Amino acid sequence: MPEPRRLPEPRRRSAPATRAAILDAARARFGADGFDRVTVREIAADVGVDPAMVIRYFGSKDALFTEAAEFDLELPDLTGVAPEDLADALVPRFFAVWEDSAGFLSLLRAATTSKVAADKMLELFTRQVSPALAAAAVDRPAERAALVGTQILGLALSRYVLRVPPLVAMSHDELRAWIAPVLTRYLTGPAAG
Amino acid sequence: MPEPRRLPEPRRRSAPATRAAILDAARARFGADGFDRVTVREIAADVGVDPAMVIRYFGSKDALFTEAAEFDLELPDLTGVAPEDLADALVPRFFAVWEDSAGFLSLLRAATTSKVAADKMLELFTRQVSPALAAAAVDRPAERAALVGTQILGLALSRYVLRVPPLVAMSHDELRAWIAPVLTRYLTGPAAG
DNA sequence: GAGTTAAGTCAATGACTGTTGACTTATCCT
DNA sequence: AGGATAAGTCAACAGTCATTGACTTAACTC
Numbered sequence A, B: 001m002p003e004p005r006r007l008p009e010p011r012r013r014s015a016p017a018t019r020a021a022i023l024d025a026a027r028a029r030f031g032a033d034g035f036d037r038v039t040v041r042e043i044a045a046d047v048g049v050d051p052a053m054v055i056r057y058f059g060s061k062d063a064l065f066t067e068a069a070e071f072d073l074e075l076p077d078l079t080g081v082a083p084e085d086l087a088d089a090l091v092p093r094f095f096a097v098w099e100d101s102a103g104f105l106s107l108l109r110a111a112t113t114s115k116v117a118a119d120k121m122l123e124l125f126t127r128q129v130s131p132a133l134a135a136a137a138v139d140r141p142a143e144r145a146a147l148v149g150t151q152i153l154g155l156a157l158s159r160y161v162l163r164v165p166p167l168v169a170m171s172h173d174e175l176r177a178w179i180a181p182v183l184t185r186y187l188t189g190p191a192a193g
Numbered sequence C: 001g002a003g004t005t006a007a008g009t010c011a012a013t014g015a016c017t018g019t020t021g022a023c024t025t026a027t028c029c030t
Numbered sequence D: 001a002g003g004a005t006a007a008g009t010c011a012a013c014a015g016t017c018a019t020t021g022a023c024t025t026a027a028c029t030c
Helices: A015-033 A040-047 A051-058 A061-068 A083-099 A103-111 A115-134 A141-161 A165-169 A172-188 B015-033 B040-047 B051-058 B061-068 B083-099 B103-111 B115-134 B141-161 B165-169 B172-188
Strands: none
Touching: A015 A040, A015 A051, A015 A061, A015 A103, A040 A051, A040 A061, A051 A061, A061 A103, A061 A115, A083 A103, A083 A141, A083 A172, A103 A115, A103 A141, A115 A141, A141 A165, A141 A172, A141 B141, A141 B165, A165 B141, A172 B172, B015 B040, B015 B051, B015 B061, B015 B103, B040 B051, B040 B061, B051 B061, B061 B103, B061 B115, B083 B103, B083 B141, B083 B172, B103 B115, B103 B141, B115 B141, B141 B165, B141 B172
C-alpha cells in the first residue's frame, strides 16, 4: 500500500504568507495592548519568526501599525431610510467592525496617546462616518454626525476597552434598543442652540 | 531709605513643596501625553530637579501616576431632582472635572492601555458615578448608569482627546442642550429589552 | 561657629527597545 | 547536480528608560 502523496509541510512559508501572519499577530497585539506596550519582538515571537523579518516586510514598527490599523467601516447608504430605521441600519455594522478585526480597537487604543493615531481616527470619521450620516441628518450635518460619534465611541470604549460589566452583560439587541433612539434623535431631532 | 526686608528666595524648596510641584508637573504631562509616552526625566526637568527626586518622593513612576490620577468628581445629590433638571445638574460638573485638573484626562488616556488604569476608571465609576445616578434612575440603576457613562466618556474622548472639530467648536451650553435629553432618557426613559 | 539633618546632585547599572547588515539555509530552476 | 534566489537567522549597535546608592551642599539648631 503506497503512502498517499502528501504535500510536504513547507518549512519555509512564502513571503506573502509570513507577511500576512505578522500582520494578523500585530493586529491582535495592538488591539489588546496598544501601540506602546507592544514590542516588535513579541509580534515576531507570536508568528515564530525573527524580529528582523517584521522590519524587513514592513519597514518599521510605525509602518506596521499604520497597516494593522487599516479597516473599512462599509457603512450602508442611508439616503431614503426612514428616521426610525436609521439606527437599526447603523448599529449592527458597528458591532461587526468592533468584534471582527482588531483594527478598530488598535486604532482606538492608540488614538488616546498618539497624535498620528488620533488624526487617523479623525480622518476615518470625516471620510467614512460623517458622509454616510450626512445623508440622514436634517440639518447641521457635521455637528449631528459628531454627536453620533460621541455615543458610538463611548460605547466602544466602555464595552470593549474598559469592559464595564453591565454593558458587557447586555446583548447586541438590548444595546441597540437603548442606543437607537439616541442616534435617531441626534440625526433628526430638534437642534440645540 | 532702608531696603524693605525681603524673605530670601530659598534656594532649596521644602520637601512638601517640591513634592507638590512634581505632582503638578506629572498631572500635566500624563494628561497631555499618556503614561507610556511620559518619562520621569521629563517631569523632573519641568520642575527643575533631578529625576532621582521623583523616585525619592513617590517610590516609582507607577506610584506617581496612581497619585496623579486621583481626583474627586463631587457629583451633586440627585435625590428629589426633577427628571428634566437631572442633566443640567450633572453636565456642568463633568465639564469642570475635565477642564480643571488633568487628573481625569491622565486616567482616560492611560485606561485604554493599562489594566490597572482601566480598573481604576471602573472603580471611579462604580464608587462615584453609579451611586449618584442610582438616585435618579427609575429602575435598573446599574444599566442606566452605565449607559450614561458611555455618552459622557464618549464626549470626553471626542472633545478633549481626539478634538473632533465640531465638538470643540460648540460651547458648553450647546453641548449641554444636545446631551441633556439623552442623559434624561437613559435615566428615566422606557427601558429596552 | 560647629554639627546635624534635610534637600538635592551625580554617575552608573541593567534591562529593553527598534533597527541594521552580514551571514546561513532551504527551495526552485535548469 | 549545481547554482541562483528567496526566506530566514544571528549578533550587535545605539539609544532610552526607571531606578539605585553614594556623594555633596544648603539650612537650621545648639
